[in-house]
Amino acid sequence: NEYQPGHSVDCAIFGYQDQELKILLMKMNFGEFYTLPGGFIKIDEHIDAAAQRVLYDRTGLKDLFLEQFYTFGAKERPTLWDIKNEKGEPLFQQVSEVNSKFAKWLENRFITTGYFAFVDIEKAELTPDMTSDSCHWVNVDHLPELLLDHSFIVQKCLEQIRIQLNYLPISKSLLPEAFTMQDVQKLYEAILGIKLVRSNFQRKFLKLDILIRLEKKMTGASNKAPYLYMFDEEKYNALLQKGIGLF
Amino acid sequence: NEYQPGHSVDCAIFGYQDQELKILLMKMNFGEFYTLPGGFIKIDEHIDAAAQRVLYDRTGLKDLFLEQFYTFGAKERPTLWDIKNEKGEPLFQQVSEVNSKFAKWLENRFITTGYFAFVDIEKAELTPDMTSDSCHWVNVDHLPELLLDHSFIVQKCLEQIRIQLNYLPISKSLLPEAFTMQDVQKLYEAILGIKLVRSNFQRKFLKLDILIRLEKKMTGASNKAPYLYMFDEEKYNALLQKGIGLF
Structure with a gap:
């Protein structure tokens, strides 16, 4: 037994x-x-x-x-x-x-x-x-x-x-250390199973204030190069404690 | 057995x-x-x-x-x-x-x-x-x-x-059919076990757009009488489906 x-x-x-x-x-x-x-x-x-x-x-x-x-x-x-x-x-x-x-x-x-x-x-x-x-x-x-x-x-x-x-920032373990806003959006879209409007998503996600902006990602068309971001460890953890919702 | x-x-x-x-x-x-x-x-x-x-x-x-x-x-x-x-x-x-x-x-x-x-x-x-x-x-x-x-x-x-x-509107079953914003705030405070700032709470909660505003509640000091509200059944249920958070 x-x-x-x-x-x-x-x-x-x-x-x-x-x-x-x-x-x-x-x-x-x-x-x-x-x-x-x-x-x-x-x-x-x-x-x-x-x-x-x-x-x-x-x-x-x-x-x-x-x-x-x-x-x-x-x-x-x-x-x-x-x-x-x-x-x-x-x-x-x-x-x-x-x-x-x-x-x-x-x-x-x-x-x-x-x-x-x-x-x-x-x-x-x-x-x-x-x-x-x-x-x-x-x-x-x-x-x-x-x-x-x-x-x-x-x-x-x-x-x-x-x-x-909807109430917690997504686990860091799913993203590479440095990522673009498009990477985050694609991840959210994969989990939610829906397409998100880029401008809305970016605005709302950046407003969470848990990212550190790094230098631009080098691509061929350098004027359109996207920024790279990483999580601000401290702010990320504080938001994990607190949640994203009303309060 | x-x-x-x-x-x-x-x-x-x-x-x-x-x-x-x-x-x-x-x-x-x-x-x-x-x-x-x-x-x-x-x-x-x-x-x-x-x-x-x-x-x-x-x-x-x-x-x-x-x-x-x-x-x-x-x-x-x-x-x-x-x-x-x-x-x-x-x-x-x-x-x-x-x-x-x-x-x-x-x-x-x-x-x-x-x-x-x-x-x-x-x-x-x-x-x-x-x-x-x-x-x-x-x-x-x-x-x-x-x-x-x-x-x-x-x-x-x-x-x-x-x-x-933090991500759902609170169950209607806890409030009377018609209530003041103070009633809602007291309920949230009782559940969360903390005091909330009135102006912030009211603004955020009204922004959810799930309430119908009724006439003023009659009190002695009629110019300071608070509004009564009830839930908009349809919008409340839609928000229950969707959640309050990021999207």
């Missing part, structure tokens, strides 16, 4: 690359299945710590700022037993033959708590665990078929991030 | 009365213990439905807009077995003698999912269940000692509501 019965954690890890918002998926080593990195909670483990451990075990990522975003507890949530192989048989039949107690445990109704984090894709070194063939960064707008209700979990997470974007 | 093992729900129900933010507490029928209305999840029940059912069973309140705000999963969370009577004995020892299986089940490590809602105190008819002496509306700034980690749960909930206040 090492694990908390009927409860799991799932991690939605986002990165930003080639002006696309991407999410980290595991390709399972059976069939063509993709899944969020997730797993179980030890009986004597904080669920937040479980999320960190599971993410590390499954992907090699550690010390991320994982934030809880929702707990999924529909009675209809599928379990691993609902996964069928190409013959239409439950894939966990095989597991059942090897470890019937564990397989039985997996038949129970599961509630899962979702966590998300942003990472710098360039710096993220991935080491998939034994249950997976590989880890992939996939554009959130073009997700493959995901196991269980993981597509729903991703959509709910994006919804929460879009709300957060 | 009717209930999901190791998982509960707890409800933080807020109301606003006499310019104070209040929360609904149950006074247990053993000792001087106060608690949030909470309970267990049936094996075949959506956790959101469990929160509605538990709240109804324990307080008589139904059809509230209950919103999930956090799942508490510290391994150190106290259980009902940690409650001691005046002799220092576990209070659940007695339960154990009556129903040892249920008592044993309660010894397990529990994770709880918190839900909150706002209600109109004047309209809320309360019917406490058998485990409680009575239901009470208590000022959030003057909470009595709460069972288990319920004080922590209330604080975390207030934190989340303060964030929401």
Whole structure:
């Protein structure tokens, strides 16, 4: 009885690359299945710590700022037993033959708590665990078929991030150290899934007063070169504390 | 095995009365213990439905807009077995003698999912269940000692509501149909736990453009009578969808 019965954690890890918002998926080593990195909670483990451990075990990522975003507890949530192989048989039949107690445990109704984090894709070194063939960064707008209700979990997470974007400055971990206003706008557009009016966006974002303006970015047409910016660490953190909204 | 093992729900129900933010507490029928209305999840029940059912069973309140705000999963969370009577004995020892299986089940490590809602105190008819002496509306700034980690749960909930206040217009359910700008400001101050500058608050709040201005409120000094307002249903709901922040 090492694990908390009927409860799991799932991690939605986002990165930003080639002006696309991407999410980290595991390709399972059976069939063509993709899944969020997730797993179980030890009986004597904080669920937040479980999320960190599971993410590390499954992907090699550690010390991320994982934030809880929702707990999924529909009675209809599928379990691993609902996964069928190409013959239409439950894939966990095989597991059942090897470890019937564990397989039985997996038949129970599961509630899962979702966590998300942003990472710098360039710096993220991935080491998939034994249950997976590989880890992939996939554009959130073009997700493959995901196991269980993981597509729903991703959509709910994006919804929460879009709300957060409205009251917090976006995580620095998604932008390079120096960036143009266009880079910021593209990032916001990728997350929100909509186009933003450039002049409005620039005015509102600059008004937050969390950026330091650097020299112009050198391009061919030097008179039209855009400014480079970086975050003012102190002001950025103060705004993180305070939020963007009414007060 | 009717209930999901190791998982509960707890409800933080807020109301606003006499310019104070209040929360609904149950006074247990053993000792001087106060608690949030909470309970267990049936094996075949959506956790959101469990929160509605538990709240109804324990307080008589139904059809509230209950919103999930956090799942508490510290391994150190106290259980009902940690409650001691005046002799220092576990209070659940007695339960154990009556129903040892249920008592044993309660010894397990529990994770709880918190839900909150706002209600109109004047309209809320309360019917406490058998485990409680009575239901009470208590000022959030003057909470009595709460069972288990319920004080922590209330604080975390207030934190989340303060964030929401920053990107959503506050729930109409907390204000009377017609109100003055001072009423709105007092409500915001009660939730945020800080004083706000009147001119700033009024300007920012009116700028949201979700109010309809009615005639002046008649007072003795009629030239200083404040305007009454009500929410513009359509604009209020549109803003609820959109949020207050950057975009």
